Amino acid sequence: MKLFFNIFALFCILVAVNGDCGVVSKQQWDGLNPVHVEYLARPVDLVIIQHTVTRTCSTDASCAEIVRNIQENHMDNLNMWDIGSSFIIGGNGKVYEGAGWLHVGAHTYGYNRKSYGITFIGNYNNDTPTQASLDAVKALLRCGVERGHLTANYHVVGHRQLIATQSPGRKLYNEIRRWPNWLEDVSSLKN
Known part of the structure; x- marks a missing residue:
């Protein structure tokens, strides 16, 4: 009986630390396992919003395909x-x-x-999120x-505030600038 309670306690700890927050896991989108990992010191106080500059997606299948293609490009x-x-x-809200x-x-x-990078699938110079x-990102951040x-x-900052890029695109950048955790002046963050 003691073993059962120890296993249950360990399960509860893992769920609390690795809680999924409604995230589609790598296993669910058929992703590859990482070759190596480095653990992030948490909690983190910076979220960087980016875009993929790919086509958008609106279905589970098309979004998962784009994510797999991005992972393959990054790794291969x-x-x-x-x-x-x-x-x-994804544009499907996942x-x-x-x-x-x-x-x-x-x-x-x-x-x-020292940050999380959250990337929207699409080109938000042209597309509207x-x-x-x-809503999915806001729920993820709350979680x-x-x-x-x-x-x-x-x-929350836009990718373009930290490096020379157009990311996250004009339309998405305009949106995140209205979020309550938006940081306009990033001089304190600059490396």
């Missing part, structure tokens, strides 16, 4: 350990696991060990705070 062509983003957001809550991603050079995708992955006073 760029020699990365895994897909670079922490999470990838959040796809990338490096996840626990591992260091490879999304923004110089900021990977779906309400479902925006991240509740589970202790993000600090309560975390900051």
Whole structure:
């Protein structure tokens, strides 16, 4: 009986730490396991929003296919350990696991060990983010705070604020600038 309670307690701890927050796991989207992992010191206080500059997706099958293609490109062509983003957001309103809550991603050079990179599928210079995708990210961030992955006073920034890029695209950038955790002045973050 004691063994049962110990196993149950361990299960509860793992669920609390690795809580899925409604995220589509790598296993569910048929992703590859990472070649290597580095653990992220948590809680984190920085979220970087990006876009893929690919076509958008609106179905589970098309979004999972794009995520698999991104991971294959990152691992096979760029020699990365895994897909670079922490999470990838589909136009279908689903959040796809990338490096996840626990591992260091490879999304923004110089900021990977102190942030989560959340990447929207699409080109948001042209596309408008779906309400479902925006709601999914907001729910993910709330869950991240509740589970202790993000600090309560975390900051959201656009990729373009930290490096020379157009990411996350004009339309998505305009949207995130209205979020309550938006950080306009990133001078305190600059490396």
